[in-house]
Amino acid sequence: MTASKISAVDIPRSTELLRGLERQEIDLILAAAKLRRFRASSLITHQGDPSDQLFLLWKGRARYFVDTPNGKKLILIWITPGHIFGAAALAPPRSTYLASTEAVRNSIVLVWDGSTIRALARRFPRLMINAFHTSIDYLSWYIGTHAALTSQSARERLAHVLLGYAPSIGQKGLGRH
Numbered sequence: 001m002t003a004s005k006i007s008a009v010d011i012p013r014s015t016e017l018l019r020g021l022e023r024q025e026i027d028l029i030l031a032a033a034k035l036r037r038f039r040a041s042s043l044i045t046h047q048g049d050p051s052d053q054l055f056l057l058w059k060g061r062a063r064y065f066v067d068t069p070n071g072k073k074l075i076l077i078w079i080t081p082g083h084i085f086g087a088a089a090l091a092p093p094r095s096t097y098l099a100s101t102e103a104v105r106n107s108i109v110l111v112w113d114g115s116t117i118r119a120l121a122r123r124f125p126r127l128m129i130n131a132f133h134t135s136i137d138y139l140s141w142y143i144g145t146h147a148a149l150t151s152q153s154a155r156e157r158l159a160h161v162l163l164g165y166a167p168s169i170g171q172k173g174l175g176r177h
Contacts, residue, residue, distance in 0.1 A: 006030045006058075006110070012082035016137075017056060017130045025124055032120060033110035038062075038103040044085075045101040051088035052114045054131075057081050060107025064099040077138065078104075087131045089114040090121055 011018055011026065018026050033056070038044055044055065047066055057079050064076040064085065076099055079085055088095045094114065112120070121128040 006033075006035070012058075015056065015082040016134050017084050017127065019130055020126050021124060025126075029120055029124065029127070030110065032116050033112050036109050036111050038107045038109065040103055040105050040107075042103050043100060044103055044107075044109065045097045045099075047098065047100040048096050051086055051095050051097045053086050054084060054089040054112045054114070054117045055086045055101070056084050056110040058108040058110055060103060060109075061105040062101050062103050062107055064101055066099050084131065084134055087135060089117055090128060090131055092118060 011030075018029065021029070035058075038060070044062060045051075045053075059081055061081075062079040062085070064079065066074050066076065068074050079101065085101050086097065088097065089112070092114075117127075121131075
């Protein structure tokens with residue numbers, strides 16, 4: 001399937017970027033994207049590189065991480081189908097990716113280059129509003145995580161992590177009766 005063959009009816013329900021747009025608008029936005037495939041463990045964006053592309057995870061799984069000064073990989077948040085990353089590409093002048101993004105499963109993403117997604121956001125302001133709401137969601141998650149790290153016991157933090165990650169990394173299975 002190419003990006004030009006993807007339409008509004010194909011989008012995952014959790015796609016905040018396209019929420020509130022008309023079907024024809026979504027089809028135009030999707031047609032402007034390029035479809036890219038990434039194998040599990042491949043780097044999609046690299047921390048510190050220019051943020052010149054916006055990505056929408058279509059299928060698969062990815063995660064944000066940062067490289068710490070002592071050389072460790074710090075996992076930040078899991079990215080599931082319908083979620084965006086690289087939203088800094090919407091904001092001129094160019095900035096850099098604050099975190100790296102890695103495919104953890106074979107993945108398919110829709111990619112818009114910076115000038116294309118900025119032109120689409122000028123034409124369809126709802127795109128910018130939706131990207132802003134996504135950024136607020138991520139910031140809220142980080143604030144909650146930081147608050148938990150500084151004010152909860154290890155047992156409480158573990159319970160919070162397990163409950164928080166279950167919907168995004170878990171898989172539905174058949175229940176036993």
